[in-house]
Amino acid sequence: MRLETLAIHAAHAPDPSTGALAPPIVLSTTFERDPDGGYSRGHYYARNGNPGRAGLEGAIAALETGAGAVALASGSAASAAVFSLLAPGDHVLVGGDCYYGTINQLQGPFARIGITHGRVDMTRLSSVAERINRQTRLLWVESPSNPLLSVADLAGLARLAHEHGAQLACDNTFATPVLQRPFALGADLVVHSTTKYMGGHSDVMGGVVVTREAGEDLKRLRTHQGVLGAVPSGFDCWLLRRSLATLPLRIRQQSENALAVARAVAQHRNVTAVHYPGLESHPGHALARTQMSAFGAMLSLQVRGGEPAAFAVAAGTRLFTRATSLGGVESLIEHRASVESAESRTPRDLLRLSIGLEHAQDLIDDLTQALDGINP
Numbered sequence: 001m002r003l004e005t006l007a008i009h010a011a012h013a014p015d016p017s018t019g020a021l022a023p024p025i026v027l028s029t030t031f032e033r034d035p036d037g038g039y040s041r042g043h044y045y046a047r048n049g050n051p052g053r054a055g056l057e058g059a060i061a062a063l064e065t066g067a068g069a070v071a072l073a074s075g076s077a078a079s080a081a082v083f084s085l086l087a088p089g090d091h092v093l094v095g096g097d098c099y100y101g102t103i104n105q106l107q108g109p110f111a112r113i114g115i116t117h118g119r120v121d122m123t124r125l126s127s128v129a130e131r132i133n134r135q136t137r138l139l140w141v142e143s144p145s146n147p148l149l150s151v152a153d154l155a156g157l158a159r160l161a162h163e164h165g166a167q168l169a170c171d172n173t174f175a176t177p178v179l180q181r182p183f184a185l186g187a188d189l190v191v192h193s194t195t196k197y198m199g200g201h202s203d204v205m206g207g208v209v210v211t212r213e214a215g216e217d218l219k220r221l222r223t224h225q226g227v228l229g230a231v232p233s234g235f236d237c238w239l240l241r242r243s244l245a246t247l248p249l250r251i252r253q254q255s256e257n258a259l260a261v262a263r264a265v266a267q268h269r270n271v272t273a274v275h276y277p278g279l280e281s282h283p284g285h286a287l288a289r290t291q292m293s294a295f296g297a298m299l300s301l302q303v304r305g306g307e308p309a310a311f312a313v314a315a316g317t318r319l320f321t322r323a324t325s326l327g328g329v330e331s332l333i334e335h336r337a338s339v340e341s342a343e344s345r346t347p348r349d350l351l352r353l354s355i356g357l358e359h360a361q362d363l364i365d366d367l368t369q370a371l372d373g374i375n376p
């Protein structure tokens with residue numbers, strides 16, 4: 001079945017006991033035992049599994065063409081689950097401009113238990129090759145990356161990782177399985193913050209790890225889910241499963257809107273740079289064409305006049321909401337450096353935009369009036 005069909009039908013059928021088309025939200029934390037002490041109906045305690053979670057995991061595994069998926073309470077819980085597959089002494093190579101929370105996990109809790117890491121420009125395979133050492137077990141890549149939208153060669157990275165006995169984990173949050181298939185390019189693990197496009201309505205937190213194989217990693221991640229306990233509620237799972245049905249439509253329209261916005265703002269006199277892989281001028285454009293079916297709905301722009309001008313533009317928009325996060329139906333604008341840590345490498349004049357499902361021309365008009373209003 002094709003992705004649009006899977007988004008609606010995978011791991012979803014009318015409820016066998018009532019015929020209800022929409023699945024019931026199972027809020028129960030505990031489940032009845034059989035007289036002989038068994039659990040023939042498959043569930044015993046909601047941390048270890050509930051019907052809504054199983055359906056959500058089945059659907060996401062199908063969309064990513066993975067062997068299995070483990071749903072967690074946030075994207076951060078998902079990255080932590082992947083890092084917890086490692087042992088003291090292991091080394092991780094991570095992209096230079098990946099999500100700052102992922103870096104914080106490696107610099108803080110995982111560094112303290114002896115997992116080391118290095119940051120490298122994932123768009124340069126030769127730099128990555130130079131930095132891999134005998135302890136390297138994992139390459140962690142985000143493509144397009146956050147917030148500079150750089151594009152990494154996933155097939156090349158997978159080859160490099162495998163040559164050195166390491167694995168490739170891809171944070172596919174920005175692209176979603178609709179636009180990019182990391183497993184087809186050789187990745188071993190795919191991670192999402194489902195808080196973003198999969199949820200799509202800015203009303204549910206979640207994360208997921210998908211594995212290509214049904215092997216040891218999947219078993220250990222499943223154990224981790226139940227033992228460490230960062231699990232989504234039955235209601236969270238229900239919201240997410242419901243949102244998946246429209247994911248293909250949403251992300252394609254949002255990508256189309258983003259391309260229109262990127263082209264328009266690139267012409268503005270107060271914009272010094274637009275980072276969007278769909279623009280021919282973007283250094284990752286040719287590569288993105290080969291590994292993505294559209295370019296996503298995130299873009300960043302740099303404005304003339306530095307940080308004060310960037311704040312003024314964000315303050316001058318009427319349709320965009322000044323807020324962090326991304327992937328919802330409504331467009332957001334964010335001064336990124338001031339949200340990240342004090343050591344953030346993000347340019348101070350950069351605004352990150354999450355393009356929603358409004359009419360593209362209304363978004364362009366709004367940004368244009370906000371950019372017109374500054375006098376750098």
Ligand SMILES: *Cc1c(COP(=O)(O)O)cnc(C)c1O
Pocket residue numbers: 074075076077099101102142146171173174192193194195196205206207
């Ligand atoms: C938001 C985000 C995360 C973290 O996810 P949470 O759900 O906020 O914990 C990880 N990676 C990327 C690319 C993100 O955008």
